[in-house]
Amino acid sequence: LAKTTQPISMDSYEGQEVNITCSHNNIATNDYITWYQQFPSQGPRFIIQGYKTKVTNEVASLFIPADRKSSTLSLPRVSLSDTAVYYCLVGDYGTGGFKTIFGAGTRLFVKA
Amino acid sequence: DTGVSQNPRHKITKRGQNVTFRCDPISEHNRLYWYRQTLGQGPEFLTYFQNEAQLEKSRLLSDRFSAERPKGSFSTLEIQRTEQGDSAMYLCASSPTRDTTNEKLFFGSGTQLSVL
Numbered sequence: 001l002a003k004t005t006q007p008i009s010m011d012s013y014e015g016q017e018v019n020i021t022c023s024h025n026n027i028a029t030n031d032y033i034t035w036y037q038q039f040p041s042q043g044p045r046f047i048i049q050g051y052k053t054k055v056t057n058e059v060a061s062l063f064i065p066a067d068r069k070s071s072t073l074s075l076p077r078v079s080l081s082d083t084a085v086y087y088c089l090v091g092d093y094g095t096g097g098f099k100t101i102f103g104a105g106t107r108l109f110v111k112a
Numbered sequence: 113d114t115g116v117s118q119n120p121r122h123k124i125t126k127r128g129q130n131v132t133f134r135c136d137p138i139s140e141h142n143r144l145y146w147y148r149q150t151l152g153q154g155p156e157f158l159t160y161f162q163n164e165a166q167l168e169k170s171r172l173l174s175d176r177f178s179a180e181r182p183k184g185s186f187s188t189l190e191i192q193r194t195e196q197g198d199s200a201m202y203l204c205a206s207s208p209t210r211d212t213t214n215e216k217l218f219f220g221s222g223t224q225l226s227v228l
Contacts, residue, residue: 034216043116043203043219044155087154102147102154 004088009107018075020106022088025069033064033071036087038105044087048073075108083110114138116220118204124226125194132190133223137206144187145217146179147203148172155203161187194227201225 005023012018024033032051036044048055050062050071061074075082085105117136125131137144142163147155158177159169163184173179176194181187191198201224205217 032215036217041224042221043205044217045219046216049216085154101157104152105154 003101004090004103006086006088006103006106008104009109011109011111012078013111014079015077018078018082018108018110020073020075020086020088020108021070022073023070024088024090027068027090031068031090033062033068034089034091035060035062035073036089036102038085038087044102047086078108078110080110080112083108116204116206116218118202118220118223120223121221122224122226124228126228127196128193130190130192131194131225132188133202133204133225135187135189135204135206135220137186137204138208138218141206141208141218142184143207143215144181145205145207146187146189147205149201149203149222150199158189191225194225196227199225199227 003026010020032049034049035047037047038044048057048060048062050064052064052068055062063072063074073086085107087102087105089102116138119134123131143160145160146158148158149155156172157170158173159179160167161181164181166179176192179187179189189202201222203219203222205219207215207217
């Protein structure tokens with residue numbers, strides 16, 4: 001299973017764009033990259049998933065370079081409610097199931 | 113609410129007692145996962161079911177832990193002879209994916225276990 005490395009914490013201000021980068025040097029050919037968000041006392045919530053290039057949804061964008069050894073989650077114009085822990089996961093979700101390794105995540109603090 | 117439901121939300125027990133948690137996945141989700149999360153750490157995988165079959169168990173799941181998913185619907189996680197080290201948030205997640213490569217997990221709010 002590919003191991004991921006993320007910054008432990010990040011600070012930002014309301015209205016700014018936040019980019020959280022995740023390193024996954026040992027990513028395998030079949031692995032997808034998935035990001036989850038977690039608030040205190042709640043389970044993680046799916047944000048975005050991608051395999052290569054760029055993926056965008058109503059919440060975030062995910063940038064994946066050609067070598068796929070890293071990925072960047074981009075949150076546009078963050079608000080106080082975006083303060084949470086963000087997890088980057090890499091895995092093969094085929095018939096063997098999703099053997100998830102979450103890691104410690106990145107704690108994002110958004111200030112007013 | 114059609115999300116993943118976990119009960120109870122909180123459980124306080126004394127060391128040595130048995131506890132059981134329940135997870136009701138999103139209807140028709142065929143995969144169900146259990147995770148454990150301690151303060152400041154990410155969730156750790158415990159086990160997962162494809163329908164009623166338990167297909168994988170983590171080494172973290174000692175013989176005091178058992179999970180079932182009768183009829184492929186709700187699941188229970190039982191911890192026997194609880195220890196203080198079992199204190200954690202126990203999370204359940206379900207997924208609708210069937211043999212595809214881009215799985216998305218839907219998590220419940222968890223059961224917070226405190227062993228005194």
